[in-house]
Amino acid sequence: MTVDDRFGQDYREALEERPLGIRNEIITGPVSDWATDFSHAEPEWAADPYPIQDDLRQRCPIARTERFGGAWLPTRYEDVAAIAYDTERFSSRAIIVSNVRPPLELAPVGSVPPISSDPPFHHHARRLLLPAFTKTAVARREAETRAFCHSLIDALEGQEVVDAARDYAQHIPMRVIADMLGFPPEDGPQFREFVENALEGVNAPPEVRIPRMEKLFDYLLTQIRDHVDHPRDDLTTYLVNVELHGRKLEQSHVAGTMALLLIAGIDTTWSAIGASLWHLAKTPADRERLVAEPELLPTAMEELLRAYAPVTMARLVKEDMHWGGVDMKAEDWVLLSFPAANRDPAQFDRAADVVIDREVNRHAAFGLGIHRCVGSHLARMELRVALEVWLERFPVFGLSDSAPVTWATGQVRGPRTLPIRVG
Template sequence: MAINQVPDHVPPEMVGDFSLFTSPGMSPTPNGDPHAAVACVHAGAPIFYSPCNTRPGRGTWVITRAADQRRVLQDTETFSSHRSTFASALGENWPMIPLELDPPAHRVFRSLLNPLLSPKRVTELEPTIRERAITLIEGIAASGTSCDVMKDFAFPFAVNIFLRFLGLPEHRLHTFVGWARDLLHGDDVRRPAAARTIVAFIDELAAMRRNRPVDDFMSFIVQAQVEGRRLTDEEVRGMGVLLFVAGLDTVATAIGFDLAYLARNIKDQDLLRSEPDRIVLAAEELLRAYPSVQMVRVAIKDIDFEGAPIRKGDYVSCAAMIANRDPAEFESPNTVDLSREANRHASFGYGPHRCLGSHLARREIVIGLEEWLARIPAFRIKEGTAPVAYGGHVFGIENLILDWS
């Protein structure tokens, strides 16, 4: 099917003029708010077909209701996760593991990785996480009264923790972040180039750890066994690429959106600073309001879903940023309420593929906010600057200059 072509089985009245990539509010814009722009879809049909809602410009069915998204994400017999999202940039077809595997294979690899990112393991990492946050923030506070918070704090904090977890060299942090940015947000030239670079790096690292294992993630993977056998080279690559890419953007982005909100809402900032016990609950609400990931599934058989004739091979979008603004799920969904309880947001996905790193991500976000608010006085977006937020497969924010002079 040609890009942007609507399949014959899609009724014309079910085609919607919306895309997480190209709709108004999604392109990088000073002071833009792609999350607010997304909320407009709830004024229309609960499911529609967008002719251009993936990075290559391929169409997807867009599921707008949170309850319907949960049905899709739970139904692995109808909707597959195997899209080879990363490998397709190389013209190849292998899955990131376990993200792009379906049951029963998914369960095997998920069980292998679960202990590495369990709540117990995250608790053990907490002193290291907090120490890193304090060191960075105290350095920022000592050097002046403003900073580019993504470059100076969010990325060095979140990515450093993940690099330690993976056993990767910290001095290459900025190089790794650059690869991730090109992969997730780059054009048709930078994206495949970044993908090739990352694959070469992961393959080289795996070969090194086979010859000389140490106490790190890659050594664990190359020595691990599933169903009585060692992992294949492709399985090691698929697992290594997923963990590498997953740790280089999403948590830092979440912290950026959180600090941007607090910079614009001084009363909430003051509240959390004076009552830090509220930060855990507030972090969940900020995750709801500013998620970053669109989950896409592939129909593996024909199904009529809520009146939509979804056919085998169709892409189905379950965007967390849409589910989290569902008025049937959340009272006043476009209002950030830091005291919101029973917050059933979709920011970490749902079903068997719920984010493996959610426990670590939550602790990093909470600790980052706790230590920032404890050490930086009332801050605003620096006059004469404007943060740039953008949509896409992974939402992002940059040029976030905070000032507390």
């Protein structure tokens, strides 16, 4: 069977079906009341969502909006956890809230398996990825990641102010994921474009969003073809050849999983590294302590993940029901705000404070339930190494007043620009 047989016409037909289910709802615009009209795509949410979440947790623990065609936002840890674990009543076939609801026919696989997959398919799709993300497999990438971090800082030599997001944080997961998938490292700028289109362009009309997604999948198709013609020891070749229930994966499964790794694997870690550097730049006491006590970094890192968890996932309500005191309708979105859950004072002592020596810290930064991040070991390694190298090379640094810090909008929140004075 040729590459075009497996990844050609069928792939195109699958892609052309993606517009089904589109509802061109308006998402952005001034919020009248966060309890009844919330929008996580607004700049004030991106800049500082925590006061909004705290207010909602007190007066309206499950907020509602008519935007996006109808959505809910639980803010208590217990509600977020309950929905994350409830695969009977909530579907994962769409995990990014937008003006597009994928068709029901996509379940149980979804467009980016396994994170978009429902049971029982999810279990098998996730298990295929586990070998690439074990602690042992991740440890083999540490030395190369550390050397790359040093090279990034070498390139900043002589600058008094650097953009720690654009010049440092974003490049680390882009290089790691490119190496894992066997993609050209020089394609990094394209990866950034794919990430921003997928996660921040959620209010673009379908005629804009669809060509953007086609561009991503065209890129993935090119990489798949190259790997079929020239197999090598990487994750793409593995996905092309691996079997599930005695059959090779469908082309849409291969491309969807690659899209997941490329987008989620980059933006979540990029955001976590950037948010951690932002905190240390504005909190001299924590920075100084970590420089003096580097052995504290693994504990501090978990606290930074709790306090600045980058990821909010979504579910779709399967059937009309009364849940948690509200009436949810079939096909309503539910935003699972792991950042809000992580700051629930009913779950964490001093929840609003960043306590870098916090000992008990069962945070939800990597999600909860069956979709807990399969790449958590990899993300932790990248974050730890990035911070170790930065603190070694720049033991003294702080926020610069040369330009504002800007934050990504949407469901993955992290600094997009982060001016830091290092000289």
